[in-house]
Amino acid sequence: MDLDLNNLRLQIETLDEEILELLAKRFEIVKRIGVLKKTLNQNPLNQNRWAQVLEKVNKKSLELGLNYTQIELIWENIHFYALQLEQNEIDKSELLSK
Secondary structure, X not given: XXXXXXXXXXXXXXXXXXXXXXXXXXXXXXXXXXXXXXXXXXXXXXXXXXXXXXXXXXXXXXXXXXXXXXXXHHHHHHHHHHHHHHHHHHHHHHHHOO
């Protein structure tokens, strides 16, 4: 049984690494969005877009049999960090343009 537990833990560790790699890719795109939003004179937060994202996450969560409330909390944290990254890119752009 110990071997099964260790094997399952290794699988989770592999998935955790994949999740982190995907988040890193996602946040690189977020930074590019921040630069674009600066040129378009847009704020990092777009309430309509955020509502669309949550709706898609809700739908996919239900399809996968996941607890939407818990998944929404995860997504809110991802979104909060993404907004910070976007704002950082906007701030950097402003400093470089001075």
